[in-house]
Amino acid sequence: xxARNIDYEYSRLILPVGPVHPSLKEPVxxxxxxxxxxxxxxxxxxxxxxxxxxxxxERRNIAQTIYLVERIxxxxxxxxxxTFIQALEEIAxxxxxxRAEFIRVICAELERIHSHMLLLGxxxxxxxxxxxxxxxxxxxxxxMDLLEKISGKRVHHDLNTIGGVRFDIDEDLRxxxxxxxxxxxxxxxxxxxxxxxxxxxxxxxxxxxxPSKIAEELSVVGPTARGSGLTKDVRFxxxxxxxxxxxxxxxxxxxxxxxxxxxVKIRVLEVYESISLIETLLDNMPDTPIRIGERILKxxxxxxxxxxxxxxxxxRGQLAHYVYTNGGEGLKRLxxxxxxxxxxxxxxxxxxxxxxxxxxxxxxxxxxxISCANRVTVTDAAKNKTIIVNLENLRRRM
Amino acid sequence: xxxxxxxxxxxxxxxxxxxVSLLAEGLDRKIYARMQGRIGPPILQPLxxxxxxxxxxxxxxxxxxxNIFIIAPYIAFLFSxxxxxxxxxxxxxxxxxxxxxxxxxxxxxxxxxxxIIGGAVSGNPYSSIGMSRAxxxxxxxxxxxxxxxxxxxxxSGLTLGLYNIIxxxxxxxxxxAFIYPSIALTAAVFLLCTPAAAEVQPFDIPxxxxxxxxxxxxxxxxxxxALFKLAKSNQTLLLNILSVILFFYPVFTPLNxxxxxxxxxxxxxxxxxxxxxxxxxxxxxxxxxxxxxxxxWITASILILSxxxxxxxxx
Amino acid sequence: MNITGKARLxxxxxxxxxxxxxxxxxxxxxxxxxxxxxxxxxGCMLVASIRHAxxxxxxxxxxxxxxxxxxxxxxQMPEPKAVVAVGSCAVSGGVYTGSPVVDGPADKxxxxxxxxxxxxxxxEAIVKGxxxxxxxxx
Numbered sequence: 001x002x003a004r005n006i007d008y009e010y011s012r013l014i015l016p017v018g019p020v021h022p023s024l025k026e027p028v029x030x031x032x033x034x035x036x037x038x039x040x041x042x043x044x045x046x047x048x049x050x051x052x053x054x055x056x057x058e059r060r061n062i063a064q065t066i067y068l069v070e071r072i073x074x075x076x077x078x079x080x081x082x083t084f085i086q087a088l089e090e091i092a093x094x095x096x097x098x099r100a101e102f103i104r105v106i107c108a109e110l111e112r113i114h115s116h117m118l119l120l121g122x123x124x125x126x127x128x129x130x131x132x133x134x135x136x137x138x139x140x141x142x143x144m145d146l147l148e149k150i151s152g153k154r155v156h157h158d159l160n161t162i163g164g165v166r167f168d169i170d171e172d173l174r175x176x177x178x179x180x181x182x183x184x185x186x187x188x189x190x191x192x193x194x195x196x197x198x199x200x201x202x203x204x205x206x207x208x209x210x211p212s213k214i215a216e217e218l219s220v221v222g223p224t225a226r227g228s229g230l231t232k233d234v235r236f237x238x239x240x241x242x243x244x245x246x247x248x249x250x251x252x253x254x255x256x257x258x259x260x261x262x263x264v265k266i267r268v269l270e271v272y273e274s275i276s277l278i279e280t281l282l283d284n285m286p287d288t289p290i291r292i293g294e295r296i297l298k299x300x301x302x303x304x305x306x307x308x309x310x311x312x313x314x315x316r317g318q319l320a321h322y323v324y325t326n327g328g329e330g331l332k333r334l335x336x337x338x339x340x341x342x343x344x345x346x347x348x349x350x351x352x353x354x355x356x357x358x359x360x361x362x363x364x365x366x367x368x369x370i371s372c373a374n375r376v377t378v379t380d381a382a383k384n385k386t387i388i389v390n391l392e393n394l395r396r397r398m
Numbered sequence: 399x400x401x402x403x404x405x406x407x408x409x410x411x412x413x414x415x416x417x418v419s420l421l422a423e424g425l426d427r428k429i430y431a432r433m434q435g436r437i438g439p440p441i442l443q444p445l446x447x448x449x450x451x452x453x454x455x456x457x458x459x460x461x462x463x464x465n466i467f468i469i470a471p472y473i474a475f476l477f478s479x480x481x482x483x484x485x486x487x488x489x490x491x492x493x494x495x496x497x498x499x500x501x502x503x504x505x506x507x508x509x510x511x512x513x514i515i516g517g518a519v520s521g522n523p524y525s526s527i528g529m530s531r532a533x534x535x536x537x538x539x540x541x542x543x544x545x546x547x548x549x550x551x552x553x554s555g556l557t558l559g560l561y562n563i564i565x566x567x568x569x570x571x572x573x574x575a576f577i578y579p580s581i582a583l584t585a586a587v588f589l590l591c592t593p594a595a596a597e598v599q600p601f602d603i604p605x606x607x608x609x610x611x612x613x614x615x616x617x618x619x620x621x622x623x624a625l626f627k628l629a630k631s632n633q634t635l636l637l638n639i640l641s642v643i644l645f646f647y648p649v650f651t652p653l654n655x656x657x658x659x660x661x662x663x664x665x666x667x668x669x670x671x672x673x674x675x676x677x678x679x680x681x682x683x684x685x686x687x688x689x690x691x692x693x694x695w696i697t698a699s700i701l702i703l704s705x706x707x708x709x710x711x712x713x
Numbered sequence: 714m715n716i717t718g719k720a721r722l723x724x725x726x727x728x729x730x731x732x733x734x735x736x737x738x739x740x741x742x743x744x745x746x747x748x749x750x751x752x753x754x755x756g757c758m759l760v761a762s763i764r765h766a767x768x769x770x771x772x773x774x775x776x777x778x779x780x781x782x783x784x785x786x787x788x789q790m791p792e793p794k795a796v797v798a799v800g801s802c803a804v805s806g807g808v809y810t811g812s813p814v815v816d817g818p819a820d821k822x823x824x825x826x827x828x829x830x831x832x833x834x835x836x837e838a839i840v841k842g843x844x845x846x847x848x849x850x851x
Binding site for chain 2: 016021128129134138197200202203355356359
């Protein structure tokens with residue numbers, strides 16, 4: 001090695017971003033190699049909060065698993081339970097009443113609104129604009145209130161059950177939702193005005209660019225893909241539930257720039273679309289019961305052996321559950337593929353040759369949900385690490 | 399005997415000034431919270447924080463250079479408070495000595511330097527990055543700031559004493575910034591540099607919370623952290639008071655009215671603080687370090703150069 | 714009560730550590746700082762460095778991976794310190810009880826001062842929990 005080469009090695013700094021870092025709400029480790037404030041390598045390590053949810057799901061009965069699946073992620077809880085229940089209903093051949101499907105989709109869209117609001121807030125927080133963070137959270141609280149009025153809980157709604165939903169939306173609530181969503185819309189107008197501000201644009205425009213070709217190769221999903229000009233939306237491409245009939249009441253938002261600003265703007269525009277969809281759904285709610293009469297403990301007794309894959313569009317993108325029942329109230333296999341897994345691989349490409357200052361905002365702009373992602377990585381990427389740590393534990397339990 | 403009284407006055411001014419600088423910070427935080435639609439902390443909050451921090455355990459990391467790590471916050475605090483005492487005492491007891499502007503400039507740079515040194519000896523990668531960013535920021539705003547001092551000194555008849563600068567303004571019955579257009583430009587540069595020196599939002603690059611934890615102060619605990627925080631709020635208040643004295647002195651108050659004089663200057667300083675610290679903090683997103691450097695060197699140097707040309711023309 | 718004790722009651726600085734929670738509690742902690750609940754009126758501030766913190770907000774059942782890191786973070790906190798376990802998982806393990814990779818709940822191997830139950834607890838409850846923890850500093 002000649003002198004110059006050694007010099008180069010010394011100027012390298014490996015910066016451990018995480019697992020405990022203020023801009024990351026969840027433990028994830030980005031080992032960032034920096035040469036003179038420029039990023040030359042990124043390694044993502046995810047397995048810090050692996051909790052073995054699939055393992056637990058295979059050892060509990062289905063009624064318990066519904067609640068477990070809901071707690072995979074605090075932000076897409078409705079999406080997770082909706083996916084899981086849809087798969088179960090397909091196996092058991094149960095058709096939920098129409099009104100139940102409406103309420104499920106309304107809640108899923110309300111969840112999309114509050115999840116996107118959260119992303120706006122977090123991105124603002126990462127670029128140092130605390131005021132926008134506060135405003136975004138203020139209007140997010142309105143949506144949280146609506147969800148609380150519907151289900152009694154703010155975050156985990158425990159709304160879905162096999163063959164229907166547990167809570168109804170009555171006439172007063174319907175009017176309240178429409179009224180409050182108008183308020184959210186007004187706030188959103190203001191937020192999108194703030195996003196036009198020069199200093200905000202400066203931090204977001206042409207940062208973390210993901211060209212559509214690379215996005216296709218990495219098969220990113222959800223708003224990250226739509227920000228790069230790919231028309232990927234499960235609600236359209238492979239529509240399910242009520243979306244089949246109401247495809248025309250909302251638009252699929254696609255922007256071509258592929259930078260952080262596009263990804264943030266997609267969220268703003270999608271909230272508008274969600275609001276208009278919710279308004280249409282509320283107006284057309286059929287007057288049927290909200291669930292089939294049978295008790296859930298009886299239903300799970302008659303679910304046969306079978307397997308199903310169910311895919312929905314979670315706030316972060318395509319979410320898939322593979323469910324394999326064992327015919328005796330339990331599951332033989334549950335496999336969850338969350339949207340963060342394909343999206344997080346794109347972070348490396350986005351961060352290359354950027355500055356340290358861009359790490360938090362680029363990482364937030366894909367809206368990572370690490371608590372979702374950890375379930376999946378244990379068998380592949382993290383295997384060599386976790387198996388060493390947990391061998392004793394695993395042996396003892398099995 | 400007279401000297402003794404003056405020394406006593408200076409000593410009495412120190413705790414008072416600390417209190418004032420903390421209250422100014424508390425007011426800033428309160429207004430900031432109100433702008434975001436929150437109730438906000440009580441105005442005495444910085445004082446509570448300070449007392450609490452002083453009573454906490456002091457941890458010195460094994461990777462840190464122990465002695466320098468401990469000394470840096472003390473020096474920063476001492477220099478910041480002595481720099482703050484100079485204009486205050488000038489206003490209270492009309493103490494006059496030539497060259498105090500140079501002393502203030504020197505002390506202000508030292509505070510920032512201690513900040514940088516504290517980051518350098520912490521032995522934490524985030525502190526090191528914060529340190530290198532603080533150096534860049536110091537280069538960005540200290541040079542225009544010093545240029546401002548020189549411009550004022552030239553325009554007020556080649557004097558470096560604060561007392562003389564005040565006297566020039568009182569004699570001509572007008573604040574300096576309103577007399578000469580060149581000084582008005584200089585005042586603009588000075589006010590532009592204030593948020594960077596106070597390390598608030600668009601320029602809080604060295605301590606950016608979401609990027610590099612807390613920059614140079616990441617490893618500091620207890621009293622050391624309290625001293626650094628105090629030094630920072632003292633420095634912000636000093637800059638605000640200086641911008642009043644150098645550019646917008648309230649000429650209608652006679653100089654020998656002691657405390658009243660100080661109170662009026664402090665009030666104007668707080669108003670200036672609202673416009674230069676609180677508002678940018680609430681409405682701007684953080685800049686990148688290269689952009690901040692570009693902004694200061696290009697914008698500020700154009701303004702200062704045009705001010706210098708105007709001075710050459712005699713206006 | 715001396716003057717330091719009084720000041721401690723007025724300025725609790727928080728540090729938030731996620732040890733495997735589902736995000737629900739983390740977002741509710743963030744929501745506790747925003748205009749509706751505004752924990753800053755009690756002097757609460759979310760600090761970035763554990764060296765500055767008074768109260769550790771702990772969410773999630775402690776996973777094997779985070780176990781060692783949790784202890785390290787706890788040891789780095791300067792005295793006097795308090796730990797608030799936020800959410801059912803941090804209090805008892807919640808729905809994750811029985812998983813082979815969950816070592817928690819946290820009070821098995823470190824002192825926890827306040828338990829805030831709920832899945833997730835409401836922001837008001839979190840603020841109340843923080844204020845309860847302050848009684849330790851008296």
